[in-house]
Amino acid sequence: MSDPIGQVLFAGAIGLVVIGIGGIVLSRHLFRMVLALVIAEAGANLLLVLAGFRWDAFAPILTQGVAAPGPMVDPVPQAMVLTAIVIGVGVQALALSLVIKVWECYGTLDLAEVRERLEADLAGQAGVPLPGSTERPAGERPLPPATAPAGEVRQ
Amino acid sequence: MRNLASLLFIVGLAFLLLLVTGVFEFGNPPMRVGQGIQQVGPQEVGAANLVTAVVLGYRGIDTLGELSILFAAATAGGFVLGRHRLARSGAEAGFVLRTGADLLFPLLLVVGLYIVLHGHLTPGGGFQGGVIIATAFFVPLLARPGAALDHRWLALVEGLAGAAFIAIGLLALYRGGEFLQPFLEKGDFGSLVSAGTLPLLYLAVGLKVGAELAGLLARLAEPAGEEAA
Secondary structure, three states: OOOOHHHHHHHHHHHHHHHHHOOOOOOOEEEHHHHHHHHHHHHHHHHHHOOOOOOEEEEOOOOOOEOOOEEEEOOHHHHHHHHHHHHHHHHHHHHHHHHHHHHHOOOEEHHHHHHHHHHHHHHHOOOOOOOOOOOOOOOOOOOOOOOOOOOOOOO | OOHHHHHHHHHHHHHHHHHHHHHEEEEEEEEOHHHHHHHHHHOOOOOOOOOOHHHHHHHHHHHHHHHHHHEEEEEHHHHHHHHOOOOOOOOOOOOHHHHHHHHHHHHHHHHHHHHHOOOOOOOOOHHHHHHHHHHHHHHHHHHHHOOOHHHHHHHHHHHHHHHHHHHHHHHHHHHHOOOOOOOOOOOOOOOOOEEOOOOHHHHHHHHHHHHHHHHHHHHHHHHHHHHHO
């Protein structure tokens, strides 16, 4: 990768992927995570298209009655990116619909708050105290006090 | 602490990607598959747009898999959002937006169908044209938030288009070829009726993508409209 233009282009694509993944990992807001996913997808698509690039090459489309004017860029990564973009839109829509549901249920998109309320809801549904709750002891005594008759073998 | 680990992960990922791309010489891809397709593709498939030849001819099963991913995403989106049809106060958009939407609808439909049908000749195809068709159905929804899209019709179109795609693939199998292998006459190279079954396959893809995305967008718009009302 000695070519400076290639370096810049690859660095840009990788930068987009890294920014996107970083946003997914670091952000504490659900909607920002969806946006970061979009950025990461764009970077991955750019990386794929760049992988098929050739200098002095033409788009891989022939014209009626005209011979190919020279080498053409690789059509395979382009075909993959073409479908990946549309699928990306579908996946983003699914993520957004999940985000909408979270907003409807909890009224917040902050990850820590949502997790807290989700855990409280789960524990409430299951009828168990929250893990780490200070109001009650962490659990019942593992064995009842020894009241078994003397002749029985205790397990 | 968690942030530190995340930062380390991100830096490592960037380093890894830089190393991987550093191996390539930019502008001289190591893949040789594309060159082979460029040499034999026009005679074998008969599509002027080699990207289409790859999408539908050489990687047809892959495209079917991608269509099923899209189908799963659309279905899951509909499942998550559910069907809540609350009567909304008809807060319509202004005159300009409504008229603009009415004007845009046929134009977008024509452009979308054009791009779908010329997918084997010019840049474009079922996926791109399908998105434009979905937009054609979504723009009127933006102008009239109260209007509802009939999801039953969309599901019907979507299912029939998907079934047609698979049926064409099975027909190729029945005729002794591979699954989804292009058959029929190749026709005049570069004319509208050429490249065998590729235009039919792309038409199915376009209708399916259009119906799925239109349904998904409409579902996304419905609860938002309720909140605003």
